[in-house]
Amino acid sequence: MFKEEISSCVNPSDGVMAESDKEEELDVTKAKVEKVREENLKLKLLLSTILTDYNSLQMHVSKVLQQQRGASVELDINRHDDFGVDISLRLGRPELKIYQKDEVPKKTSLEKISERNKEGSEKKRSAFGLDFRIQSFKDRPNIDETMKLDYISRGVKEANAVNKCVSSRKDVKTARNENQQEVLETHEQPSLKKTRVCVKATCEDPLINDGCQWRKYGQKTAKTNPLPRAYYRCSMSTNCPVRKQVQRCGEDENSDYMTTYEGNHDHPLPMEATHMAAGTSAAASLLQSGSSSSASLNNFFPFHHFSVSTTNSHPTVTLDLTRPNYLNQLQNYPLSSSSSLSFSSPDRPSPSNSHTLSFNGLRSQAPLNTYSHQTRLSGQQ
């Protein structure tokens, strides 16, 4: 009798059910913990990005304020309309360095080259600059300050997010030896190609001051181009993986320089570099996502032609700053946001392998210099 009662109370199938329930519950809990862990990681990354952005912005706030006091007239010329943020990207020589024809006696090319070679690297770096400015919002009291900073940091975040996918060949090699997990992660994303940003500028010195410090580590003459190509790496941080190549496009003294940027900085960027990185990375993300939204690109390079395409190994964005869109924009004034984006990729199934996106927009700002620039971006930056 007693045994029967016990056997009736303890159903072996119930015990199995309880065990499986526990296992199920354990799995669910594990999954939850894993999810929380991932979210935690994401939040950490986000916090890191925000801190980086904040530091970068903070560093330049005082600078900008000083510029406002000292050069308010010039800043007025560079006015943008987006959220009241006036951002200008200036490739080439700052005004102070621009020679006046009647001030500088004509010299032979060799003399100029010789003189340039004698100049220190610092002078070289400062001779030609990417000038980046943010105008104050004082004249736009209606716009919330948070919104403005948000707008800026969004561009920076976009750059950082895209840049995280990039690593140089050496980095990959180093990772093989030092961190197997990183290698696995790299292999897990085989579709992500290296990003390069090429800036083609017509100026007399290849060392455009783009906000970063560069150390030359090599020079090579390509077979296809007899003109030497110089290789630089970012020296702002000891382990910064960012590389850049500078190659003259022609033997002519006034010929363009094609500057190719590759990789992502592992340190806070100066504003002038941040803007370029953000714009080109926006192009990269556009390319990789296959999205046809090019509005973000237009935000960064509103006055110049740019195109996005991919070669066999690299997606490519070409920003043709030599053909300023603002002329068309002026004609079309007051059309809203616009630019011309040609998008082509051999890897994409598009029938023509080419998409052309047109958005005619206008900024109330003219190109800031007479020097030509062309940016080609491939992969990610």
Added chain:
DNA sequence: CGGATTTGACCTGCGC
């Protein structure tokens, strides 16, 4: 003397 540049050698990826 230390940092930057030069330059030949070496490495690696890719096409054939």
Added chain:
DNA sequence: GCGCAGGTCAAATCCG
């Protein structure tokens, strides 16, 4: 597998 071309290394050199 081989050769080529681009990219990187590192010792030598330059320069402030």
